[in-house]
Amino acid sequence: MSSLHNYFRVLRSSLLFFFWICLATGHQTELLYGEEKRTAESPTALSEDDLLLCVVRLGGATLSGNLVTYSAPPGLFLPLGELSRSLELGITVDPAKGVGSGHVALPSQSFMLDMAKSSIIVDGNTYRYDPKLVVALTDDIYVESRLLAEWFAMRIDANRLDAAVDIRPFEPLPIQQRMARSQRGSNTWGYGSYNDPGYPLLNTPFRLLAGPSIDISLSSSLTGEGTANITPGNSSFYTRLSGDLLWMSGRLDLSGHIAGAGKSIIGVDNGTMILERTSPTGGILGVLDARKIAIGDIQPETLPLIGNSVGTGIMVSSYPINQSSFFDKLTLNGFLAKGWDVELFSNANLLDYRPSNPRESYSFADIPLIYGLNELRLVFHGPQGEQRVERHIYNVGRNMIEPGSWNYQITATNATQRSLLASPDGDPAPLMTWKSTLGVNKWLTATNYLASALIDDERQTFAGAGFSGYLKMIQLDLQIARNLATSRLARQAGIQTRFGPLTLSVLMQEYDKDWHTTTGTLSYLKKEDIRIDGLNPFFFLTNSRFSMTLAQTEFDELRKSKSATMTSSNRTWGIDHTHTVTLERMLDGDTESDALSGSSYASMTRQNLSLRAEIGYQLLPERVISTVGGTCELRLKHEWLLLNSITYTPLGKTLTASTGLNHTFKKMAMGVTGNYTSGGAWGIGIQLSTNLSHEPKSGQWNIDGSLSSQQAGISAQAYLDKNRNRELDPDEPEIKDAGFFVNQQSNPALTDAKGIAFIQGISPNILTDITISPSTLKELLWVPADKGVRVVPRPGYPLPVKFPVWVTGEVSGTVFNKKEGIEEPASGITIEAVDKEGKVAGKARSEYDGVYILGALPTGNYTLRVSPEQAAKLGTTAPFKELVIPAEGAYIDNINLVLEPLTVEPGIETPVESNGKAPVDSGKEKSLQTPLLP
Secondary structure, three states: OHHHHHHHHHHHHHHHHHHHHHHHHHHHHHHHOOOOOOOOOOOOOOOHHHEEEEEEEEOOEEEEEEEEEEEEOOEEEEEHHHHHHHHOOOEEEEOOOOEEEEEOOOOOOEEEEEOOOOEEEEOOEEEEOOHHHEEEOOOOEEEEHHHHHHHHOEEEEEEOOOOEEEEEEOOOOHHHHHHHHHHHHHOOOOOOOOOOOOOOEOOOOOOOEEEEEEEEEEEEEEEEEOOEEEEEOOOEEEEEEEEEEOOEEEEEEEEEEEOOOOOOOEEEEEEEEEEEEEOOOOOEOHHHOEOEEEEEOOOOOOEOOOEOOOOEEEEEEOOOOOOOOEEEEEEEEEEOOOOOEEEEEEOOEEEEEEOOOOOOEEEEEEEEEEOEEEEEEEEEEOOOOOEEEEEEEEEEOOOOOOOOOEEEEEEEEEOOOOOOOOOOOOOOOEEEEEEEEEEEEOOEEEEEEEEEEEEOOEEEEEEEEEEEEEEOOEEEEEEEEEEOOOOOEEEEEEEEEEEOOEEEEEEEEEEOOOOEEOOEEOOOOEEEEEEEEEEOOOOOOOOOEEEEEEEEEEOOOOEEEEEEEEEEEEEEOOEEEEEEEEEEEEEEOOEEEEEEEEEEEEEEEEOOEEEEEEEEEEEEOOOEEEEEEEEEEEEOHHHOEEEEEEEEEOOOOEEEEEEEEEEEOOOOEEEEEEEEEOOOEEEEEEEEEEEEEEOOOOOOEEEEOOOOOOOEEEEEEEEEOOOOOOOOOOOOOEOOOOOEEEOOEEEOOOOOOOOEEEEEEEOOOOOEEEEEOHHHOOOOOEEEOOOOEEEOOEEOEOEEEEEEEEEEEEEEEEEEEEEOOEEEEOOOOEEEEEEOOOOEEEEEEOOOOOEEEEEEEEOEEEEEEEOHHHHHHHOEOEEEEEEEEOOOOEEEOOOOEEEOEOOOOOOOOOOOOOOOOOOOOOOOOEEEOOOOOO
């Protein structure tokens, strides 16, 4: 009896517990999983008073900034059709019929809504819902956010206070996967290593005399054997001067001795000098469109098979100043099925992304082709996870140029005068050369060249031509030259291709007997080289790479050489080591001799310590260890660098040890060295170096510890341009501690009290973009007058560039929505500032409390208005106000705008001026009666 009593007591408790659970969760259960409702309830009534514009965010990304929702008991009602379009769920609705159909995430996940039956079918399962939670209006079917979250199997956080709807799916939606691919594409290096901002080019004419920048290096030593025979070593100097001279860029290099034995106190042993004018965009010498003209110790392009110009002279060239890493641009386009998107990879790096689009096509324009191997992959992604890959391979040679371009070079030198400051070696020997290169098309580049030189006191003329091209994986280079005086020929052919990870290179050269170049006679007649890179015979050594080179050289009819070289590069336990073995066979008539030699190197870096060891050996004809050595590099505190090395030569039984200590101070660099050999000889030395550069704006000399005379500089000055005339007037203050971006990279230089920043270490003779850093300006209302400028800096003369800064203003206020005489804050409203020319100078969006902040507006007159397009969508007036931001800038607060329901009286039109704005009374709020959009 007791057990039966206990049974009923437990049953009663269970029923009570179940009853309370039903009360607590029964409503939620009925929404999706419950039985049919016993009584029908009428839908919730939604009115304009309940309207709320919300931001829709998916995983932190904003999908919509103006989603029309309704806030009414029992929650926030979301538009089923509009939200489905934002999430790309494939659901369409018919509010008039009260139905919706389609699929949720994948086509297999069906969706069917029938408001007449208060039923919903999701993924084949039928559920009933409370009619109060689904309302059909004229534009859409609105569903309470918690119910919609159950239907879509995702979390929907509706925050009415912040006017935001945050959606977090339990499983990634197709749109999220596409957004992730799009994000990856936007975070890549893009179509080039540098994104051209399009700054205007600043004209910086050359001067008669400007600069200079001077490098000075002094060294001295002391040698001895034990404690005896201690003698001063040589003391020497080296200096380089650069700057503008005679309306060109000049450079002078001098080296010599100081107080040497039996010599003058200071003597110049070697020297070179060059005057040149460069322009990366061309245009020098008018119709010749040269990029460079140089006089003195010139450095011209080499002529294949013939040689190059030697001696002092003149050169005119249109070849690029700096070799670009980009060869040409390519466009890939094709069909893109509905719902598919595509990613573009270049050499395993993600380059770009194209989403699905109504045109059902994709286009990747201006894809850069770099010199070397270009492996382009198109990876297509389908709506249900399908994937397809297309590959395009291009192998571009370094000696090819952009299609349609033509470059030339002409030189005239005296071959017997090796430098401008040296004495001639003999009678003048004029040497003239010509070279031109034409980009025939994307696949072919043609070259021709001529040279005329005195060889063995006879004038000889050379002519040559060549072709370079590529065909998918294969890169070809063919050159041929002829001595017109002797009819001798020289030939060269090269080929490079790739097979998976392997790269094959072949080079063959052949010269007729007694072939001369412009610089002398060749030491061989024929040469063949075959190289294979990327070998990995041991699959388990993933960090190992092998290369093999086979070479054959014919010196004359009797002497020949054959060799095979194997190189292995590995990384084991953090140690990089390289091993090279060479087998060479020499044939001299009937005599053969073999030599087998090799070397091994190992290096390791741990924080501030770098170690390197090496050994050289010979196995044939004798087994000999030639050298054993090691070096240690230790970076100490305060950027001191300690270098130690030791070398042992077993054949000579000689041990050599050396040490060095280097440091770069702010105004000077110093190096101290010492060495000792096992024979007792020793030596110590010291070297000091510095750089002096003249800053043109302040007239001061800048002293620096780095040798930078061959680098360019910019003298940038920032000032507050009050009257906006872009000139520094006497009453306008300079700006201190302003920073700059050089080629979109932050530079450490800051302006001083005079507003001047001396920016050094810039690559010379190339286009350089520079802009002031807005974050370094001490006032929030200050902004750069220009986005930036482009200059071509040159060595030795820091280009003076002015950077005016303008004052701006900030406007803030609150947007209200007026209904039945009551004003409430309106969120999500777009506010526009329109200048006197009718252009929108700035935009802002009101927050959940109706507050907006519109900053960085230039000084002047403005019309502040609500976006007419948004007002039309909401069916309200578009209020606006006139305001003025004074020349000194200002924070203008409490500029409030009130939205009112749109009322248009029949037969009355709103007057509009020719500039598109309605006439207003100064200082009074006005409203435009904006008709609804069709």
